[in-house]
Amino acid sequence: MSQSKKFQPALPATPWMTNIMDRPLTSSPPIAVTETARRLTAGAQPAPGAALITRIPVRTRLRDVGLRPTRQRVALAEILFSHGHRHLSAEDLHAEAVTAKVPVSLATVYNTLNQFTEAGLLREVAVEGTRTYFDTNTDDHHHFYVEDENRVFDIPGAHVAIGELPPAPEGMEIVRVDVVVRLRPKR
Numbered sequence: 001m002s003q004s005k006k007f008q009p010a011l012p013a014t015p016w017m018t019n020i021m022d023r024p025l026t027s028s029p030p031i032a033v034t035e036t037a038r039r040l041t042a043g044a045q046p047a048p049g050a051a052l053i054t055r056i057p058v059r060t061r062l063r064d065v066g067l068r069p070t071r072q073r074v075a076l077a078e079i080l081f082s083h084g085h086r087h088l089s090a091e092d093l094h095a096e097a098v099t100a101k102v103p104v105s106l107a108t109v110y111n112t113l114n115q116f117t118e119a120g121l122l123r124e125v126a127v128e129g130t131r132t133y134f135d136t137n138t139d140d141h142h143h144f145y146v147e148d149e150n151r152v153f154d155i156p157g158a159h160v161a162i163g164e165l166p167p168a169p170e171g172m173e174i175v176r177v178d179v180v181v182r183l184r185p186k187r
Contacts, residue, residue: 065119075102076112080122085137087125087152093134125152127180142179155181 058077062069079096080088088096094109113134116122123135127145133152135143142155160179168174 061121065121067115067119072102072104072108073112073115075100076104076109077116077121080116080134081136085135085154087133087135087143089131089133125178125180127152127182140176142181144181144183146183148184152180155179 058074058081059069061081062073062077067073076093076097079093079100079102090106090110090113093113094104094106097104097109113122117124117134120138121136123138125133125135125143127133127143131150135152137154142160143152144155145152160181162177162179165174165177
């Protein structure tokens with residue numbers, strides 16, 4: 001009778017690799033942060049509830065929203081949620097995954113981000129037709145977008161007041177209103 005082989009990581013085991021599927025995110029492995037991610041999170045203030053997202057084990061969070069906790073989903077969730085609330089593009093997350101030695105294709109990153117968004121773990125922020133960011137803060141809030149830097153960050157507090165909205169067409173309902181305020185340096 002042949003026994004199935006236990007998964008062996010390609011890298012030597014480190015303390016953060018033990019029980020990767022069940023540990024809270026606060027014990028995430030140290031990863032080298034890309035320059036893009038460093039710019040995106042520079043000066044970011046933790047949002048209310050930011051500490052809460054790091055206390056629930058990744059595997060549990062994925063199962064709670066109906067997603068199977070595969071190795072790649074868990075690894076990408078670790079990278080996404082271990083830094084509090086932030087805004088990342090698929091390319092940013094892929095670069096961080098490569099740096100963290102997570103074997104994942106850009107297509108898988110896109111698919112995973114879309115699955116996380118559909119499950120309510122992320123919020124999609126479309127700033128241009130070809131540029132989309134994914135926000136780990138799913139609460140209602142609005143964004144600034146710095147055009148020359150391709151940088152997105154939250155508008156603090158309740159500084160955006162939405163006036164009267166038009167009625168939704170028959171059979172439809174308004175789900176959410178997203179405001180993206182575009183910025184550039186003064187000329």
